[in-house]
């Protein structure tokens with residue numbers, strides 16, 4: 392599929408590649424851009440073809456989402472994840488984070504606690520705070536190079552009546568865990584017992600490497616007190632389409648969500664997004680299979696490279712996602728020094744671990760949805776910088 396092909400994203404105002412973004416967050420406009428979680432690959436050919444055809448029609452007036460759109464999505468989850476997602480449970484929102492913000496507003500009050508599991512996608516913290524709720528941490532445990540949920544701590548946090556919700560990242564960004572059925576059952580059981588509403592953010596659900604298997608949270612939990620956020624944005628590299636799916640089995644909750652998107656008029660249809668999403672779910676499977684093989688090749692490459700060079704950096708091998716969580720603790724730098732070293736000395740723009748909570752200090756997240764040659768360049772830079780530093 393040509394995943395090795397270098398495509399210059401600088402010709403468009405690409406967030407990850409923009410000089411101003413690199414300067415603002417990394418103080419280095421020339422650092423290799425590997426922080427934002429989108430991919431430097433073309434979308435599946437079926438999506439590109441569909442968009443060309445849609446553009447060629449020349450009329451882009453108001454649309455609704457047709458039956459075929461929903462059929463494609465339901466078919467995708469049935470065929471790939473063995474999950475009977477019910478079409479009636481699907482709501483739309485502009486993005487996953489907007490859906491999370493709405494759900495937080497509907498299922499908690501100002502000042503209530505919302506539990507997250509750091510190190511975790513930093514925008515969870517922001518969306519909780521922006522909506523005047525309290526961030527409550529249930530940090531993951533790091534045991535023998537492997538991350539696990541601290542269920543005892545989750546039990547304690549969930550039992551506190553002030554804590555009303557959990558935002559679960561499944562699979563987990565940035566550490567790459569694919570939660571097992573058993574782990575998700577335990578989460579569901581604890582949250583049901585304490586009446587904690589669970590938002591399962593499953594945006595990375597299609598990125599799972601064998602033998603691991605993605606278990607959709609709603610195929611496990613059925614407490615009437617949960618929602619799942621799904622999105623084709625990462626899977627098919629169409630995040631800029633700005634469209635996401637929220638699955639809410641509880642009818643009353645679903646109605647509330649719909650009233651909210653209606654009240655704020657954020658329920659409109661983007662003609663290109665809906666064309667792309669339908670085509671991707673209907674015809675993108677073979678492309679995704681090849682992508683997953685390529686990503687596993689990238690992971691194997693990083694692992695072998697770091698083992699051979701022995702520079703005090705190691706890979707926490709991901710079970711899913713297109714993110715590599717790298718352990719820099721062997722370099723003995725504090726969080727700020729490490730961030731500066733990576734951006735200035737190694738000239739790589741990768742997300743420093745402390746962005747994901749202080750639990751991530753000493754680590755950094757590299758987006759590996761890019762040609763292997765880009766990864767090689769980044770690792771060569773890193774090796775040279777470590778050697779120069781004399782560490």
Ligand SMILES: Cc1ncc(COP(=O)(O)O)c(C=O)c1O
Pocket residue numbers: 428485486487488489512560564592594595622624630635
């Ligand atoms: C776990 C997770 N949730 C949500 C998002 C953002 O999704 P959206 O752009 O649809 O809000 C990301 C993007 O990196 C993510 O990794």
